Amino acid sequence: MIDLAASFMPEGMSAVTFAALLGTSFAGSLITVAFGIGGGAMLLAVMATLVPPAALIPTHGVIQIGSNLGRALVTFRHIFWPALPAFAAGSIAGAALGGSLVINLPPAWVQIGVGGFVIWTVLGRPPRGVRDWPFTVGAISSFLTMFFGATGMFVATFTKSQALLRHGHVATHAALMTVQHGVKSLTFSVLGFAFAAWAGFLVAMIAAGFLGTLVGRLVLNRMDDRRFRLALDTILILLSLRLIYGGVSELMRST
Numbered sequence: 001m002i003d004l005a006a007s008f009m010p011e012g013m014s015a016v017t018f019a020a021l022l023g024t025s026f027a028g029s030l031i032t033v034a035f036g037i038g039g040g041a042m043l044l045a046v047m048a049t050l051v052p053p054a055a056l057i058p059t060h061g062v063i064q065i066g067s068n069l070g071r072a073l074v075t076f077r078h079i080f081w082p083a084l085p086a087f088a089a090g091s092i093a094g095a096a097l098g099g100s101l102v103i104n105l106p107p108a109w110v111q112i113g114v115g116g117f118v119i120w121t122v123l124g125r126p127p128r129g130v131r132d133w134p135f136t137v138g139a140i141s142s143f144l145t146m147f148f149g150a151t152g153m154f155v156a157t158f159t160k161s162q163a164l165l166r167h168g169h170v171a172t173h174a175a176l177m178t179v180q181h182g183v184k185s186l187t188f189s190v191l192g193f194a195f196a197a198w199a200g201f202l203v204a205m206i207a208a209g210f211l212g213t214l215v216g217r218l219v220l221n222r223m224d225d226r227r228f229r230l231a232l233d234t235i236l237i238l239l240s241l242r243l244i245y246g247g248v249s250e251l252m253r254s255t
Contacts, residue, residue, distance in 0.1 A: 007200055029211075030213070036169055066209055068178040071213050087135065092142075093135075095180075116244060
């Protein structure tokens with residue numbers, strides 16, 4: 001059993017770290033399918049402390065493809081398909097632009113900006129551009145995710161603005177994020193990231209995430225739409241405040 005687990009671990013990763021990451025992948029998928037958002041950001045935060053920085057965003061992207069694709073498949077009949085074509089086109093444009101830049105956006109300002117925008121859309125009325133311009137949402141979020149990693153909250157503001165029922169929100173958001181992470185991972189592959197060295201790890205993380213999706217669907221089925229919207233808004237605000245706090249703290253440390 002130990003030898004089997006070791007075959008999935010990247011070189012230099014301990015069994016304890018591997019187990020912690022598998023558990024986080026399971027919990028993150030469960031949270032996202034049950035409450036609509038939050039698991040990807042949680043996984044990114046944990047991975048940031050346990051995975052080498054150069055591999056963090058590319059490997060997180062592939063894991064999120066698996067997580068979101070699994071979620072989309074188990075809620076397939078609820079997907080709001082009209083949102084996908086323009087969003088996919090925007091995602092390609094945003095990832096291409098982000099991948100072509102040789103400088104990074106200041107992470108602190110990205111965190112503050114995204115956090116503030118999401119809080120505005122939760123507490124106020126989403127601007128018309130979010131509701132009616134999926135191309136723009138796809139382009140901006142895909143551009144940001146090349147540097148920032150987890151932009152599911154930004155995409156969730158678009159999905160939320162469509163006023164879907166809880167299953168429709170989860171299914172559509174999963175489909176949109178599958179497209180976005182797929183485009184991002186393809187871009188990193190073109191840029192030369194060696195995904196093969198992480199293949200076993202990625203397969204194990206995706207499998208753990210799919211188990212979390214199946215358990216999370218049970219929670220979603222038992223929840224009504226009012227409680228789902230309340231949970232979604234609460235998680236979005238808490239994650240946004242965490243982003244803003246992290247951004248402000250980084251700015252204060254750099255002055």
